[in-house]
Amino acid sequence: MHIEFGSQIRKVLVIGLGQLGLPVAKYVKERGFETFGYDINPGRMEDAEKSFGIKSIDKFDEIDVFILCVSTHDPNDEYTPFVDGLFSLAQKISREAKNGSLVSIESTIPKGTSKKIFELLNHRLxxxxxxxxxxxxxxxIHGVNQVRVIGGVSDCCLKVALQFYDSGNEALEFDDDTITKNTSNSRRITSLGIPMHPVSEIEIAELTKIIENADRYMQIAFSEDLYLYCQANNVNFSELRDSLNTKWNVNILEPRDGVGGHCLPKDTKMFLQSSKSIKSKILMAAMEVDNDYRRFREMRGYRMVPSAINNHK
Ligand SMILES: NC(=O)c1ccc[n+]([C@@H]2O[C@H](COP(=O)([O-])OP(=O)(O)OC[C@H]3O[C@@H](n4cnc5c(N)ncnc54)[C@H](O)[C@@H]3O)[C@@H](O)[C@H]2O)c1
Structure with a gap:
């Protein structure tokens, strides 16, 4: 199975039009692709159409690129990873999509998920x-087109995906059914223009995302740990933190209300669950520290700020 960029990539469908998917769809449209949106929540599709002219679509048979931005947490517990929605979506794509289209998973997923999706697609896409x-x-500054890591299930998957995403690609132009470079009377189409960092195994891409969030979790937990230490030993935390951060390679964060937003806990769990034999002891300790810190704040009756404001990036 082989797909040449340009001759086929025109219609892009963004699936999951939430916090992430909506700006993605807007960006893809701005780059000149014919952009569609799909969401199990009809209200999200109406908003996308009204706000950004993203057309809704139910049938997937003409789509060249599927960008998956659906949520990957348990609907009943936002801190628990859950990829069943992604799998049922893959089954719908498998039934309806044409051979050779690209499925790009932009949601955060546990290690091994991409290959399971490739299986569900019967190796056709x-x-x-x-x-x-x-x-x-x-x-x-940290929007859709910042530098991203990318992996493919196989070399040709990676190649096709890089042609679609990468800012290193030349602009191509098309008229009707053929795409040629620099023809007159043709409409200009480019790649998404995003600087990509390709990796040789798709699992590296999966792990990169969840480990970068686990790293952030750990940094916040260390600041919580120091804060609890200071409380127990009558040390001024703010002054200690300021003084530590005068060193070039030290960056102690603010503990604020604890590890904020749902992504950091969810993705840290995804990483911990990615290994059956050996679990990161330091991350398990970090989770314990975050629990202790939250209990401490509750006991002191501190006001909780909304998690979006406290969302440690
Ligand atoms: N929001 C962020 O800042 C951010 C940043 C990086 C990564 N992510 C990751 O991106 C993914 C999406 O996050 P979000 O914040 O946009 O979530 P969200 O809850 O705001 O939006 C998800 C959307 O997906 C839709 N959806 C869920 N299951 C579906 C299905 N089976 N078919 C069609 N639509 C479906 C929901 O109706 C919702 O509109 C998650 O994996 C998240 O971890 C989010």
């Missing part, structure tokens, strides 16, 4: 994983 680093509070 290309599968890549390009996890997001999008950050809602600093969308201008």
């Amino acid at each position: 290309h599968v890549a994983h390009a996890p997001h680093r999008w950050y809602s509070l600093e969308e201008d």
